[in-house]
Amino acid sequence: MTDHEGGRRDLAAMMQPLVRNLIAAELPVLAAHGVSMWGYVVLNALDGEPMRTQAALAQAIGADKTRIIGTLDELQDAGLIERTPDPDDRRVRLLAITAEGRRVRRAVQAEIWANEDRLLAGVPEADRHAFLRVVRALSALPREEYVRTPGPAR
Amino acid sequence: MTDHEGGRRDLAAMMQPLVRNLIAAELPVLAAHGVSMWGYVVLNALDGEPMRTQAALAQAIGADKTRIIGTLDELQDAGLIERTPDPDDRRVRLLAITAEGRRVRRAVQAEIWANEDRLLAGVPEADRHAFLRVVRALSALPREEYVRTPGPAR
């Protein structure tokens, strides 16, 4: 564990501004396609597999069920998703992305990826791959694994 | 540019939950030492070199000058920083960390680093170093470099 020699800063302190900048870079792309950040997150979640309830979708994307309603309204009005009542249980709304929604999602993602590739262009390929491996590994950890309250310094 | 084969997600989408978890892991440590997140950021900024004005400090940590006032009050009341009026210009408050503030900062950082080391323990050393190199490289990019509005997909 010699990574801290030379006095690096906390991981969160280094990564948070980075993530903020990445998000800032996504906003004009999303705006150009008329989709909000949460709308894009929803499209990503629904592409591939539809969801049976809004609560399930909310949980899948780490949001509150009350928080995504406005987003779903917008996406539906724009024709990017469909929200159809389930005949078997008329309380639930079946959620599915439309062909147009898929098209918008792919267009947005292509531009975002192109920008990420540009940012990473100066990084050696081996480092880039290792970086993505570590990001994926850390992303895979459940939250409980992160928050391991340590005892006071002895 | 073949990093996207296999359908990875956007960098921000992967890294944001990760950063959120890292921050969640810091909170109990900070609470145990009676320091807020912004307080810790301020201590980090003041350790090493003092600041002449609060506005300069605010800019250095990417905050608004009005936003840090409560934080400075708390840190001062806890004896972790000193805020002395400048005799040459009695409008400005000279900011400096105290010995106790330095002690608290180091104790908090030691616990945070220990936790980060634990999280990264499963990652091969070469990957870990490459990861930190890339994080540092991306952190060094100015915001203008991130937000390069691309043309519409052609």
Next chain:
DNA sequence: TATTGTTATACTCTATAACTATA
């Protein structure tokens, strides 16, 4: 009575504007 989706309310965080004291 329990659950899905919705609406209403409150709370937190941040940004903007107005104020004071010095210069």
Next chain:
DNA sequence: TATAGTTATAGAGTATAACAATA
């Protein structure tokens, strides 16, 4: 008048609680 710091006001985002429809 201009600036450093402070306080007051307003806005965005989120969480909690209450509600209507259906089971």
